Amino acid sequence: MREIQDRGLLADYLRQYELETIFYEPFRPHLSLYCFDQGEFICSQGAPAEYLYVLVSGKIKIYTTSPEGKTLILNFMKPLEIIGDIEYLKETDTVNTVEAVTTVHMIGIHHRWLRKFGQDYAPMLQFLLDMITNKFYIKSNFLSLNLMYPVEVRLASYLLSISFDDADTSGQEQRTAINLVDAANLIGTSYRHVNRVIQKFCKDGLVERDKGYIRVIDRKGLSDLAGQNIYEVVTKGGANQ
Secondary structure, three states: OEEOOOHHHHHHHHHHOOOOOOOOHHHHHHOEEEEEOOOOEEEOOOOOOOEEEEEEEOOEEEEEEOOOOOEEEEEEEOOOEEEOHHHHHHOOOOOOEEEEOOOEEEEEEEHHHHHHHHOOOHHHHHHHHHHHHHHHHHHHHHHHHHHHOOHHHHHHHHHHHHHOOOOOOOOOOOEEEOOHHHHHHHHOOOHHHHHHHHHHHHHOOOEEEEOOEEEEOOHHHHHHHHOOOOOEEOOOOOOOO
């Protein structure tokens, strides 16, 4: 993580996502813009939570780990999304692990400034309520439907989510390192099943496999198989939308 010392870019993000009213003047000196590189953790499950983050650029992956050490992917998120809202309101440790899938920009603010300037500020409270309500709606639908989808659909959705950044309009296939054991855990199935499905995808000309890498060679075919990507979440485009 590194802080981006560019107040102009921060102001541009506030305007783009209609956050100027939410983060009104008293907040401004305490807002920071951070960059997380691909694969970098934004927060880890069980760690102390001190900041509220607003995703304004890039894609993140959110997953949870059981007491037995098994992981399950919850979803991939694109702007606009908040990380740390539940932790701030309930004053708890971090609930889920959040990892950058692409280069990510986040607006961050420490909880103490939220409490000082936002605890009784209606636009901020309404914003948090809207985002949390949307988050629980998405989670409820996901948990009830995820394991009902065939493994082929779950794996196709997963490969699309980790291989492409929607901000990149080139549509170029990407060579992505994938650990099949991790992928199996994240989508809730066995390594053997994932391996069989990958072999089928290769046979069908959807992906290529080479020395631990998977390259999507037929994005449209994989998208057709996945249908509506179950891991890609459509969120609000701005605070007032």
